[in-house]
Amino acid sequence: MAGIKDVASRAKVSTTTISRFLNNDPNLSIAEETKKRILEAVNYYDYRKNVVKNKINKTIAIITSKTDLEGLENPYFRRIRIGINEAIKEKGITLEHFYELGDNIDSTKFESIGAVLIIGAVNQATLFEISQHNSNLVLIDDLYAPAQFDSVTADIEGAMIAMLNDLYQRGHRNMVLICGDQSYFGNNGAVAKKKYGDIRYKTYMKWMEEKGLSEFAKGYVGDWSSENGLRQTRKILQTTEKANLPTAIIAGSDMTAVGVYQELQKNDLRIPEDIAVVSFDNIDIAGYLHPSLTSADLREKELGDAAVALAWQRINFERDYPVKLTLPFEIKKRESDTRDLTSK
Numbered sequence: 001m002a003g004i005k006d007v008a009s010r011a012k013v014s015t016t017t018i019s020r021f022l023n024n025d026p027n028l029s030i031a032e033e034t035k036k037r038i039l040e041a042v043n044y045y046d047y048r049k050n051v052v053k054n055k056i057n058k059t060i061a062i063i064t065s066k067t068d069l070e071g072l073e074n075p076y077f078r079r080i081r082i083g084i085n086e087a088i089k090e091k092g093i094t095l096e097h098f099y100e101l102g103d104n105i106d107s108t109k110f111e112s113i114g115a116v117l118i119i120g121a122v123n124q125a126t127l128f129e130i131s132q133h134n135s136n137l138v139l140i141d142d143l144y145a146p147a148q149f150d151s152v153t154a155d156i157e158g159a160m161i162a163m164l165n166d167l168y169q170r171g172h173r174n175m176v177l178i179c180g181d182q183s184y185f186g187n188n189g190a191v192a193k194k195k196y197g198d199i200r201y202k203t204y205m206k207w208m209e210e211k212g213l214s215e216f217a218k219g220y221v222g223d224w225s226s227e228n229g230l231r232q233t234r235k236i237l238q239t240t241e242k243a244n245l246p247t248a249i250i251a252g253s254d255m256t257a258v259g260v261y262q263e264l265q266k267n268d269l270r271i272p273e274d275i276a277v278v279s280f281d282n283i284d285i286a287g288y289l290h291p292s293l294t295s296a297d298l299r300e301k302e303l304g305d306a307a308v309a310l311a312w313q314r315i316n317f318e319r320d321y322p323v324k325l326t327l328p329f330e331i332k333k334r335e336s337d338t339r340d341l342t343s344k
Contacts, residue, residue, distance in 0.1 A: 002045035003111065005132055010041035015135040016320030018042075028317070057114035060088065060311055061097035063105065063130075065120030065183075075283035076253065076300055080119060080140060083304025091312055101126070110134035115311035118142070121183060136314040138307045143199050144182075145324070150314070152306045152325040154298035156280065159329040160203040163250065163278045163296065166331070171341025172248045172276065174216045177204045178232045178260060179252025180224040200252050200280070216246070224252060229259025237267055245269075247341060248276040254283045254295055261289055272339040282332050291335035299327045 008015045013034060020028040021038050030038075041047070062084065064077070088095060096113055099105050101122065107130050110116050115136035118127075122139070124146060131137055131149070138150045145151035167175055182197030201219050208217035220235065222228035229251055236246065251257035257279040264271060271277050271291055279286065282297035306325050313319055 002047060003133065004047070005135070007038075007041045007045055007047050010044060011037040013038065014320045016314070016317065020317040020320070022047075056316055057112075058092060058315060059094045059096045059112075059114045060308075060315075061099065061110060061113045061116045062095065063099045063101060063116065063118045063122070065101050065118075065122060074255075075285075076281050076298075077119065079283075079300035080304040083301035084117065084308055085304075086301075087305045087308035091308065093308070093312070093315075105130075107133045114315040117307050117311060136311065138310045138314075140303055140307045147324075148322055150307075150310045150323050152303055152310065152327065154300075154303060155326050155329050156199050156296075156298065157203045159280065159296035159298065159331065160200055160250070161207060162329070162331055163294075164204065164207050167248050167276065167278070167337065168211065169342075170339070171343075172339075173213055174244070174246045175208075175213075175248040175250060176216070176218045176220065176236065176246045177201060177250045177252070178220045178222075178229055178256055179250075180228065180256075181221055198252070200250075204250065218246075224256055226255045226259035226262070229256035229261075230263045231259070233260045233263035237263065237269075246275060247339070248278070248337065251277060251279040254279045254281045254286050254293065257293055257295070258285065258289070261293075271336050276337040276339045278337050282330075286332070287334065289336070294334045294337045295332050297330040297332050299329070302327055 004015045004018055008018045011018065017028070017030065018038060021030070021035070022042070097109060110130060110133045113134055115138060116130060116134050117138050117140060119140045121142045121144065127137065127146060127149065138152065139145040140152055141154070142151060143153050143156065145153070164175065177200065179198055179200045201221065204219060205217055208214060220232035222232060233249070249260055251260050257277055260277055261271065264275060269275055277293065279293055279295045280298065282295040286293040286295040306327065310323055310325070
């Protein structure tokens, strides 16, 4: 059975234009020749029988690259979900389906949905498969999202540069990074990992090189857990002479920073007097660590809210072009990076 993609391709217009035309959108302005091509394509595929009766389909589906348990345990993704849930409730949108990648999703189910929200980085084959059945995709937290889809991300690159600049201005040079890799998820549950593909790692390495600090540039890559923070910090302490220990550690996530704290304090190293620590996410625990943790707030709830706003525009036929949103960060300054080496 032909879908809206087939009709749009034959008529040489976007799928959104087809939807707006078939639903008699009064704000749609197209040439008579374009109308003729659309009608010809609709008749060619006998597509009229597939037209949804309601002009506005106020339903969404959510696909996440995390399992439900991981999503609940990971404060970063949990706050994105909270932002989505609050926004759809406010707009009266119905959540029809919630899927985890690996569920072997039947993409044809998305044909009757207003929009599909995808949380996390998904491989392009899966995105293409889903978009064949619903072109109203909104990608959340995918920094390498293909240009043809709506997306909303945090300015992680900007946050990394801001924290590095701040440490640099206070005399830090020997600064190391502990972070996770970049993972891409597929519908069959397969995970492709790119060890040095995360934007934090790339931005850190580029910044260190530009500042002439390549001799100090070291990225310790694992995952985003507290266990990785502990393990990589232990590696640093075991393989580095005390005189050459970094003056600052940048953790890729607050959960990673928890592990960094544990290993430093286990070895009687003071934060920030001996080693400063900064991080990303600004989850609740950051303010309760001792000393409290300086962290980049990436506005996770706002990511969810903004994604619903983009979906709402698509559902209401307000635009037929992709939008990329990058939300600003805020560095929450606390006690873990107050060491100033310029005062020596």
